[in-house]
Amino acid sequence: MDRNQNIEKRILWVAERLFLEKGFSGTSTTEIAKAVGCNQALIHYYFRTKEKLFWDVFSPKVEQVVECLDAPLDENIGFFDRVRNIIDFYFGMLELDERLAPFIVNELIMHPARWEKFRERYLQSESRSSAFNRFELMVEEESAKGTIRNVLPIDILLNVMSLCISTFIMAPMGYARGECDSSTRKEYLTHRKQDVTELIINGLMPPRQ
Amino acid sequence: MDRNQNIEKRILWVAERLFLEKGFSGTSTTEIAKAVGCNQALIHYYFRTKEKLFWDVFSPKVEQVVECLDAPLDENIGFFDRVRNIIDFYFGMLELDERLAPFIVNELIMHPARWEKFRERYLQSESRSSAFNRFELMVEEESAKGTIRNVLPIDILLNVMSLCISTFIMAPMGYARGECDSSTRKEYLTHRKQDVTELIINGLMPPRQ
DNA sequence: GTCTATAAGGAGATAGAC
DNA sequence: GTCTATCTCCTTATAGAC
Numbered sequence: 036m037d038r039n040q041n042i043e044k045r046i047l048w049v050a051e052r053l054f055l056e057k058g059f060s061g062t063s064t065t066e067i068a069k070a071v072g073c074n075q076a077l078i079h080y081y082f083r084t085k086e087k088l089f090w091d092v093f094s095p096k097v098e099q100v101v102e103c104l105d106a107p108l109d110e111n112i113g114f115f116d117r118v119r120n121i122i123d124f125y126f127g128m129l130e131l132d133e134r135l136a137p138f139i140v141n142e143l144i145m146h147p148a149r150w151e152k153f154r155e156r157y158l159q160s161e162s163r164s165s166a167f168n169r170f171e172l173m174v175e176e177e178s179a180k181g182t183i184r185n186v187l188p189i190d191i192l193l194n195v196m197s198l199c200i201s202t203f204i205m206a207p208m209g210y211a212r213g214e215c216d217s218s219t220r221k222e223y224l225t226h227r228k229q230d231v232t233e234l235i236i237n238g239l240m241p242p243r244q
Numbered sequence: 245m246d247r248n249q250n251i252e253k254r255i256l257w258v259a260e261r262l263f264l265e266k267g268f269s270g271t272s273t274t275e276i277a278k279a280v281g282c283n284q285a286l287i288h289y290y291f292r293t294k295e296k297l298f299w300d301v302f303s304p305k306v307e308q309v310v311e312c313l314d315a316p317l318d319e320n321i322g323f324f325d326r327v328r329n330i331i332d333f334y335f336g337m338l339e340l341d342e343r344l345a346p347f348i349v350n351e352l353i354m355h356p357a358r359w360e361k362f363r364e365r366y367l368q369s370e371s372r373s374s375a376f377n378r379f380e381l382m383v384e385e386e387s388a389k390g391t392i393r394n395v396l397p398i399d400i401l402l403n404v405m406s407l408c409i410s411t412f413i414m415a416p417m418g419y420a421r422g423e424c425d426s427s428t429r430k431e432y433l434t435h436r437k438q439d440v441t442e443l444i445i446n447g448l449m450p451p452r453q
Numbered sequence: 454g455t456c457t458a459t460a461a462g463g464a465g466a467t468a469g470a471c
Numbered sequence: 472g473t474c475t476a477t478c479t480c481c482t483t484a485t486a487g488a489c
Contacts, residue, residue, distance in 0.1 A: 042472085042473090058353075058354060060269045060270070061269070061354065063463075063464065063465085064464085064465065064466090065463080065464075065465090073473075073474090074473070074474060074475080075465085075466095076466085076467080076473080076474070076475080076476095077472080077473060077474085078465095079465075079466060079467075080472075080473080081472095083466090084465080084466080085464095085465065085466090137353040140349065140353065140413060141350060141353045141354065143413065143414075143416070143417075144267075144346040144349065144350045144413065145267060145270070145350065147416040147417075150416065150417055154417060158417070184442070184446060186439065186442075187439075190436075190439045193410075193414070193436075194407065194439070194440075194443055196410075197406055197407055197410035197411075197414070198403065198406055198407065200410070201402075201405075201406035201409070201410060202406075204349060204352065204353065205352075205402070205406070207352070207356040207359065208352075208359055208363060208367070227399075227402075230395070230396075230399045230403070231403075233393070233395075233447070234403055234443070234444075234447040235443075235447070237393060237446065237447045237448075237449060237451060238442070238443040238444070238446045238447035239446075240446060240449065240452070242446060243449070251454085251455090272481080272482065272483085273482085273483065273484090274481080274482075274483090282455075282456090283455065283456060283457080284483090284484095285455080285456070285457085285458095285484085285485080286454080286455065286456085288483080288484060288485075289454075289455080290454095292484095293483080293484080294482095294483065294484090
């Protein structure tokens, strides 16, 4: 954006855009340099390797996409509205930048090793966020009351993530039955968000007897 | 497999394995040649370009992953069992080769243009399979009877695809809370399949009044 | 049909001038 | 800090011998 910014930040900023659009293997340091308006050697001067530059872009994005499941904080609302809030917030975050979901998923597929650094942080029960722990408690409570079916809290969140992210992965097919204009796109996203919400909420109900 | 097979078929066979494991950009024709045990020029003699070779591998896989949603044919069973069958069959197909889901999704993300050739076939209502049309009829029927909530048939299938495919995309994280042994993996897949089924079935119920 | 050799280009990274 | 020049390696594709 601003020509006179710190060059290191400009490189990071341009790299972010290009990595998001074309992935790690699809983007060359030469290309980044050209877009920044500097020499390719400068990229390596600041970030030493392409891998390291990528990590500096990738890492905050992963945190965003995973930790965002925690975000909508304690208001005094019922369980189902709480779940609705989670979906709303999560979907909204992905909608803010539609390149985010494909970017993360692509890297998860192509370089699973990069995730090992996150596994510990997100899967060990000791290091789980307090928001997750509170959510877990709510689920157990509702389960005991019999207001929801028997289900693990982590599965609820996995299902929410899967359905939201898939919406954006499939978008290029979904809203392009012929033409790709932005109103068709918006319509597709709105419709999917609504159906995902209904599915999750309805799917939580205890089975009829 | 057999050393004395037709070389063209052996190239295709090896290319399939490598593309599935490392994607288009991660696999070089040189590498394929080495694995086949022939010269790199021979790949181009038979397939002209890497792109063409890839297409010959990719195309049948897409058909498999999309058309498999149609497959479990008419038995005389109720609607919910029919849906259960679809999930079972679809999940089972992906389980037969766990590289399939990541492969397809990765290519969908990195080269959306490749899908334009399939869009017409799968999204035009005139060219839809008769199995889909029959499924659509069943949904309308159940909807009219009030035995399921108000939902579009295509959304049911999108949700099934999303949840099944996501299971395999997330598998490297999912069953690797520390160790990756095959019993943990099997346990993870079984559990997710069951939860996905419950979610879909339960999510189809009409809301309580 | 299968080979060797090579063309033509792009990649990431570094040395060294300024 | 920023540049030019260059090293080394690897890619796809083709020409031409056998």
